Amino acid sequence: MLTMTDVSKTYSDGTKALNDISLTLPAGMVGLLGPNGAGKSSLMRTLACLQAPDSGQISFNNTDIQQSPQRLREQLGYLPQSFGVYPHMSCVALLEHIAALKKIPRKQAKQQIEELLTLTNLTAFAGKRVSTFSGGMRQRFGIAQALLGDPKLLIMDEPTAGLDPQERQRLHSVLIRLSQNKLVLLSTHIVEDIEHLCPHAAIMMQGAIVDSGAIPALIAPMQNNVWETSAKPAEGILLGERYHFGQPVWRVCHHEPPGADAVACRATLQDRYFLELARREAN
Numbered sequence: 570m571l572t573m574t575d576v577s578k579t580y581s582d583g584t585k586a587l588n589d590i591s592l593t594l595p596a597g598m599v600g601l602l603g604p605n606g607a608g609k610s611s612l613m614r615t616l617a618c619l620q621a622p623d624s625g626q627i628s629f630n631n632t633d634i635q636q637s638p639q640r641l642r643e644q645l646g647y648l649p650q651s652f653g654v655y656p657h658m659s660c661v662a663l664l665e666h667i668a669a670l671k672k673i674p675r676k677q678a679k680q681q682i683e684e685l686l687t688l689t690n691l692t693a694f695a696g697k698r699v700s701t702f703s704g705g706m707r708q709r710f711g712i713a714q715a716l717l718g719d720p721k722l723l724i725m726d727e728p729t730a731g732l733d734p735q736e737r738q739r740l741h742s743v744l745i746r747l748s749q750n751k752l753v754l755l756s757t758h759i760v761e762d763i764e765h766l767c768p769h770a771a772i773m774m775q776g777a778i779v780d781s782g783a784i785p786a787l788i789a790p791m792q793n794n795v796w797e798t799s800a801k802p803a804e805g806i807l808l809g810e811r812y813h814f815g816q817p818v819w820r821v822c823h824h825e826p827p828g829a830d831a832v833a834c835r836a837t838l839q840d841r842y843f844l845e846l847a848r849r850e851a852n
């Protein structure tokens with residue numbers, strides 16, 4: 570279990586990226602959902618001990634990560650949003666190098682690397698330099714390196730970015746299998762990924778956690794209040810507009826039908842997320 574208590578972080582230019590975050594996350598797959606600039610990466614870098622919070626406490630399975638960052642690092646796998654520069658090393662050589670940094674014994678590392686190359690569909694490219702990889706291949710490499718050492722806490726910042734639909738699906742099944750015995754924290758603004766993968770989610774906006782919990786509980790307050798209508802409604806909170814056979818369909822949150830042809834819909838995590846975005850815009 571991962572627990573954060575009153576965690577805050579302000580960057581040197583005055584940007585308050587994390588604002589008094591208190592959050593408890595269970596084992597399994599957890600989605601961190603928020604728009605650009607919400608503070609997701611800042612939170613993940615802080616959890617991965619890559620930057621210190623200004624205040625607050627963080628513990629993972631009863632280890633205080635500020636007091637014992639090394640113990641946390643031994644249990645951590647981290648996929649950053651971007652790696653920056655890639656060295657001119659082959660995929661397998663770079664994995665061996667990272668395994669050595671993680672102090673994984675050579676024989677064990679060799680076996681793990683083989684398994685991870687298969688898992689991430691990179692076996693055929695093991696000898697190719699990572700600097701020449703496509704975006705999707707780099708992402709898969711990032712996932713393989715994060716999984717070295719069988720970490721108990723896996724932090725993944727936008728893991729499906731740059732993957733084609735087939736690879737995205739493949740990654741989904743890998744992540745589901747992985748999450749059995751660990752906490753996988755997955756940050757994204759793709760609501761669909763979280764709906765597919767996570768029993769639990771946290772919604773983050775402007776450096777704060779708006780709500781977190783089991784996804785059905787996050788959606789429950791909106792149940793029986795979501796409608797679709799063909800005319801722009803005068804009442805309610807607009808959740809979105811889509812087109813069907815070229816005609817607009819408006820999705821609205823309201824306590825009663827917002828128009829004569831309004832059809833009741835099952836509320837989704839996307840509805841809850843869009844409701845929070847609409848509330849934020851209104852403020």
Ligand SMILES: Nc1ncnc2c1ncn2[C@@H]1O[C@H](COP(=O)(O)OP(=O)(O)OP(=O)(O)O)[C@@H](O)[C@H]1O
Pocket residue numbers: 580581582584585586603604605606607608609610611612650758
């Ligand atoms: N090193 C930094 N110095 C100053 N400000 C920063 C730094 N890193 C992030 N920020 C700012 O902190 C805020 C939160 O950024 P962060 O990258 O954590 O958000 P995010 O939710 O991950 O966004 P995205 O989905 O676009 O990656 C933003 O206003 C960003 O500009």
